Amino acid sequence: xxxxxxxxxxxxxxxxxxxxxxxxxxxxxxxxxxxxxxxxxxxxxxxxxxxxxxxxxxxxxxxxxxxxxxxxxxxxxxxxxxxxxxxxxxxxxxxxxxxxxxxxxxxxxxxxxxxxxxxxxxxxxxxxxxxxxxxxxxxxxxxxxxxxxxxxxxxxxxxxxxxxxxxxxxxxxxxxxxxxxxxxxxxxxxxxxxxxxxxxxxxxxxxxxxxxxxxxxxxxxxxxxxxxxxxxxxxxxxxxxxxxxxxxxxxxxxxxxxxxxxxxxxxxxxxxxxxxxxxxxxxxxxxxxxxxxxxxxxxxxxxxx
Ligand code: ASP
Numbered sequence: 001x002x003x004x005x006x007x008x009x010x011x012x013x014x015x016x017x018x019x020x021x022x023x024x025x026x027x028x029x030x031x032x033x034x035x036x037x038x039x040x041x042x043x044x045x046x047x048x049x050x051x052x053x054x055x056x057x058x059x060x061x062x063x064x065x066x067x068x069x070x071x072x073x074x075x076x077x078x079x080x081x082x083x084x085x086x087x088x089x090x091x092x093x094x095x096x097x098x099x100x101x102x103x104x105x106x107x108x109x110x111x112x113x114x115x116x117x118x119x120x121x122x123x124x125x126x127x128x129x130x131x132x133x134x135x136x137x138x139x140x141x142x143x144x145x146x147x148x149x150x151x152x153x154x155x156x157x158x159x160x161x162x163x164x165x166x167x168x169x170x171x172x173x174x175x176x177x178x179x180x181x182x183x184x185x186x187x188x189x190x191x192x193x194x195x196x197x198x199x200x201x202x203x204x205x206x207x208x209x210x211x212x213x214x215x216x217x218x219x220x221x222x223x224x225x226x227x228x229x230x231x232x233x234x235x236x237x238x239x240x241x242x243x244x245x246x247x248x249x250x251x252x253x254x255x256x257x258x259x260x261x262x263x264x265x266x267x268x269x270x271x272x273x274x275x276x277x278x279x280x281x282x283x284x285x286x287x288x289x290x291x292x293x294x295x296x297x298x299x300x301x302x303x304x305x
Contacts, residue, residue, distance in 0.1 A: 002041045003176040003274045005289035006034055006054050008064045009169010010221045010266035013284030013300055026063055026286060027298050033057045034288030034296045037173070047175040047183035047217070048086050048109075055082070055105040055185045058171035062144050064286075066171040067104060070142050070189025072151040073196050078142035078189050081203040082108040087182030087211035094203035096121040097196075101129035102137045105187045108203070110134060119203060142189075154193040169286055170202065172219025174211070174270045182217035182270060184209050184233075190224065200224030206234030213272060215240040216247055221285070222258065222265010230257045236269060247271035251279050 008030060037054040045053070059067025070078040082104035083094035093112025096119060101107040107129045111120050114132055130136050154160065170188035177183075186209045188202045201208035201224035208224065210233035211217035218233040227233075232254050239250035251269050258265065259281050266280025268287060278287050278299070287305065288298050299305020 001176070001274050002038070002178055003270045003276055003290060004034065004038050004041060004050065004054070004173070005268040005270060005276050005278060005287065006030065006037070006058065006171070006173045007169070007219060007221055007266070007268045008058060008171050008286030010280045010282045010285035011169060011264070012282060013286070015301060023300065026300065029061050029063055030286055030288040030298050031296060033061070034290065034298070037175070038290050038296060041175060041177060045177065047177040047181045048084070050175040050177065051173040051183045051185035052084060052105055052109055054173035055171055055187050056103050059103055059105060059187055064171045065169050065189045066187040067102065068142055069144050069147065071192040072143065072147050072189070073194050073198070074155065075196050076148070076151060077139060077196070078147070079196065080104045080142070080187065080189050081200055082185070082187035083203040083205060083209040084108045084112060084185040085183065085205065085209055085211040085217070086112070087213040087217055090212055092118055092205050092209070094119040094205060094209070095125040096199040096203045098122065098125040099139050100126045100136045102135040102141070105185050107134055108185070118205065121199070150192050160191050160193045170221040172209070172221060172268060174217040174219050174268050176217070176270050176274055180213070180272070182211045182213050182272065184211040184217040184219045186219040201227035201232070204228055206231050208233060210234055210237055212237055216269050216271045218267055218269045220265060220267045222282070223263045226258045226261050226263025227265065229261060230254065232258055232267070236267070240271070247275045247277045251277040255279050255281055
């Protein structure tokens with residue numbers, strides 16, 4: 001059975017401040033992207049193609065912290081991280097601190113499929129993207145006025161902030177296709193006002209992104225340093241593989257470890273049997289998924305969807 005879940009970041013999404021038209025626009029974007037990807041899966045797309053498609057659509061959408069609309073580092077530059085993983089043989093590709101390739105997730109996929117490596121960083125990653133024909137854009141293409149304002153505020157207050165504090169977010173997708181294969185992809189601009197060169201959990205395989213047909217596909221969002229310190233995505237896989245935990249139990253336990261160190265965020269995950277889990281320990285997580293009856297569902301707060 002086909003399964004799909006996407007996220008657009010988890011964090012402090014306050015109903016009072018956020019509600020109304022703006023909230024509606026986010027819900028519509030999540031619904032459109034979930035529906036378009038689900039249609040593709042129903043027409044025979046592989047899990048890998050589906051997660052790449054969903055993340056590309058999210059990267060194009062300026063509401064979310066990935067691709068166009070990514071947050072800015074302390075130099076005012078969008079430096080992005082992304083990863084993709086194929087659950088069939090645990091093949092994976094990742095890029096870190098890249099700046100000019102229009103679709104970071106496709107660059108990660110190209111690393112997986114067209115190099116002997118798992119991760120490329122910085123200018124080397126973009127140069128490789130250009131060499132295999134991936135669209136290159138001026139660094140300004142990624143920058144929106146909202147992100148400039150966000151950076152100015154963070155710099156004034158001397159803080160490095162999770163994008164979610166400003167109600168935007170990192171993006172990701174997990175899918176199970178009709179053949180039972182799993183895949184995961186995640187893409188982000190990281191944290192506002194981060195040090196140039198900072199790399200978060202997103203491209204670190206086993207922290208922000210993971211897929212293994214035997215257990216689960218996972219994409220995380222939250223304070224990346226804590227997700228790295230707890231090997232969050234791999235922790236979910238390991239609990240399922242070694243103790244036989246089901247996905248719900250494993251995902252909640254892994255997130256508890258993140259929380260016990262002081263980290264907040266959430267994950268979207270799909271198990272080999274098609275179970276979907278979407279736990280988060282922050283007030284909100286933008287999410288869309290397809291439920292057991294094939295309906296597209298959207299949620300933002302703890303109590304909706
Ligand atoms: N996990 C991302 C990072 O730390 C941020 C996010 O999820 O919004 O780079």
